[in-house]
Amino acid sequence: MSERIEKLQQMATQIRRDIVNAIYYSGDGHPGPCMSIVDIMTPLLFDIMRLDPSQPKWLHRDRFILSKGHAAPALYAGLARRGYFLPSQLKNLRKLGSPLQGHPVPKETPGVEVTAGSLGHGLSQGCGMALAARKRGDDNVIFVVTGDGELNEGIVWEAAMTIAKYKLTNLIAVVDNNGVQSGGKVTEIGGLVKLKEKWEAFGWYAVEIDGHDLGLLTIAFENAARRGRLPLEKRSGMTIIPGMEAPLPEQPIVFIAKTVKGKGVPYMEGNNAWHKRVPTIEEYETAMSVLGGKDLE
Amino acid sequence: MQGLDVLAEKDERIMLVCADSLLAMRATGFVEKFPDRYIEAGIAEQNAAAIAAGLAIDGLIPFFATYAGFITMRACEQLRTFVAYPNLNVKFAGVNGGIAGGEREGVTHQFFEDIGILRTMPNFTILVPADAGQATKACIAAAAIPGPVYIRLGSGRDPVVFDAGKPFVPGKINVISEKGNDIALFGNGVMLPRLFKAAEILETKGFGVTVAEVHTVKPLDVEGITAVLKKCGAAVTAEDHNIIGGLGSAIMETAAGYYPVPVERIGLRDVFPGSGLPDELLDYYQMSVNDIVNAAISAISRKSKL
Incomplete structure (x- = not known):
């Protein structure tokens, strides 16, 4: 493993610890859905994206939009570790007077780009930002991370049409395809099948990818971001994943990241009871020992 | 636009x-x-x-x-x-x-x-x-x-109500006429021409009428509305909206909270309407000039009983 990826791996583990801590200390939250996005979020926030935590509202920043807002503790942990606020704040999740609301809202928390939690809205909001970036001739990119359960929402597909229509390649979508939503499998609850074909039918370049392979995710996101910053005429033939066919110049990209709900804590992995549940003291200790530490500082 | x-x-x-x-x-x-x-x-x-x-x-x-x-x-x-x-x-x-x-x-x-x-x-x-x-x-x-x-906005075919030069000041009621203090008529939108006609009829019947446009329903000009309620002691509201939740409710809340006087609401009376021509519809659904006049007389008659 390269030094670059090793650093990201360490950060991902740190964020997983932070998530367990935040939910344990607040006594509420969704650990499973947080854990599945950590390896998607970490390379974006800590390697790929153009960010300046000292200026959270800097106009030319890249945008990280968490559409599946119930994974707020993961976002908050990422932002804290990236330097937007102190990690010690994470203990105040969901507490009265804390900037860390149960679901994210931008006016409360530095680094939070959009309101999220009512599912399905990240792509439309990201679409607005991508249009605004294009209007001002900016080269920033907008990453939108959605759940797969939230693809039940019709607005997702409304946005998918609009983004493809406007050829907004400065917006890059990532589906956290952990296969399970609150009540069960995504194939059974919402009837979500042929996900790749659905996106392709909407005009997108859809790539299935291992959502826990930090090395591959980093390369893929880096390529997608580089492409997204370039004007249309300069990007033909740019591959996203080595060995795969390149997208058409005007196609927006969606990564269908195959993930495991609860990834990183063995007793949570694949067990949907952890969609929303707080660890007991014993479970907390087990998680911390697996994740190698306890610190929130 | x-x-x-x-x-x-x-x-x-x-x-x-x-x-x-x-x-x-x-x-x-x-x-x-x-x-x-x-x-x-x-x-x-x-x-x-x-x-x-x-x-x-x-x-x-x-x-x-x-x-x-x-x-x-x-x-x-x-x-x-x-x-x-x-x-x-x-x-x-x-x-x-x-x-x-x-x-x-x-x-x-x-x-x-x-x-x-x-x-x-x-x-x-x-x-x-x-x-x-x-x-x-x-x-x-x-x-x-x-x-x-x-x-x-309405249909885009709404009758012209105001001179082009008249300023629009959001957040404040627009007192259009103050010809007495028997009754206050509050209204907005497409109901304003009807409110003006009702005021004329009430005046010919000998009532003193104050007419105010409330184009800003939120934030409501509570101070301005309360001043008119104090002066007139009774009010009618007129809006092209359900009588629940709109201007009528807002003014009743103001009256109940700051200066309780009889208030009568003109608006759609919590029913689903039908298709029809605009004026025909407003008349049929009890939002006619006469409905406003009758509501005003009713409000005035309730003053002494409160």
Whole structure:
């Protein structure tokens, strides 16, 4: 493993610890859905994206939009570790007077780009930002991370049409395809099948990818971001994943990241009871020992 | 949408967002002048509202314009959670407000709940202009008000009520005539001409009438309204909206809270209306000039009994 990826791996583990801590200390939250996005979020926030935590509202920043807002503790942990606020704040999740609301809202928390939690809205909001970036001739990119359960929402597909229509390649979508939503499998609850074909039918370049392979995710996101910053005429033939066919110049990209709900804590992995549940003291200790530490500082 | 053209000339941040509503909003002229400032979301109002939120986060001032009910009902949650909650600078222009606006289209296009819905959302400003000239001014005023603003519009064929030179001051009631203190008539939108006629009839019957336009339903000019209630001691409200939740409710809340006097509400009496011509509809659904006159006499007669 390269030094670059090793650093990201360490950060991902740190964020997983932070998530367990935040939910344990607040006594509420969704650990499973947080854990599945950590390896998607970490390379974006800590390697790929153009960010300046000292200026959270800097106009030319890249945008990280968490559409599946119930994974707020993961976002908050990422932002804290990236330097937007102190990690010690994470203990105040969901507490009265804390900037860390149960679901994210931008006016409360530095680094939070959009309101999220009512599912399905990240792509439309990201679409607005991508249009605004294009209007001002900016080269920033907008990453939108959605759940797969939230693809039940019709607005997702409304946005998918609009983004493809406007050829907004400065917006890059990532589906956290952990296969399970609150009540069960995504194939059974919402009837979500042929996900790749659905996106392709909407005009997108859809790539299935291992959502826990930090090395591959980093390369893929880096390529997608580089492409997204370039004007249309300069990007033909740019591959996203080595060995795969390149997208058409005007196609927006969606990564269908195959993930495991609860990834990183063995007793949570694949067990949907952890969609929303707080660890007991014993479970907390087990998680911390697996994740190698306890610190929130 | 003339106001939008005026705004866009001066302010690069002004954008128009439509949900295949460009023709209905008569905004094709805007697109000819400012093609890169028009976003077409398709017949997808929730998407349009959330796109507008994204534009506003990046510092632009989007106006999302379509039918009143598709904004306030189809995209209700998007307005509440994604615009009002983060207090974004998104403006909404909703046509076919009320039953007169939707007229022959029927209930699917008659929206008499919009103001009641938005009044319960923190951060929203609600403007109800009465005619095309006021709509232009309301649009220009909305751009200068920070945060979300809803401009409630009629059919676009509404009668002219005010002289073009008359200023539009959001947040304040517009006292139109003060010819006595027997009864206060409060109203807005398409109901104003009816209110004026009712005032004339009441005056010929010997009553002293004060008429005030309440074009800003939120934030309500509580001080101005309370002063009129104190002076007149009874009031009638007239609006093209359900009597629940709109201007009538707002003024009753003010009266009950600050200066309790009899208030009678003229509006749609909590029923689904039918198709018809605008004036015919308003008369049939108990929003006629005579209904206003009778409500005024009833309110006046209840003064001594309170």
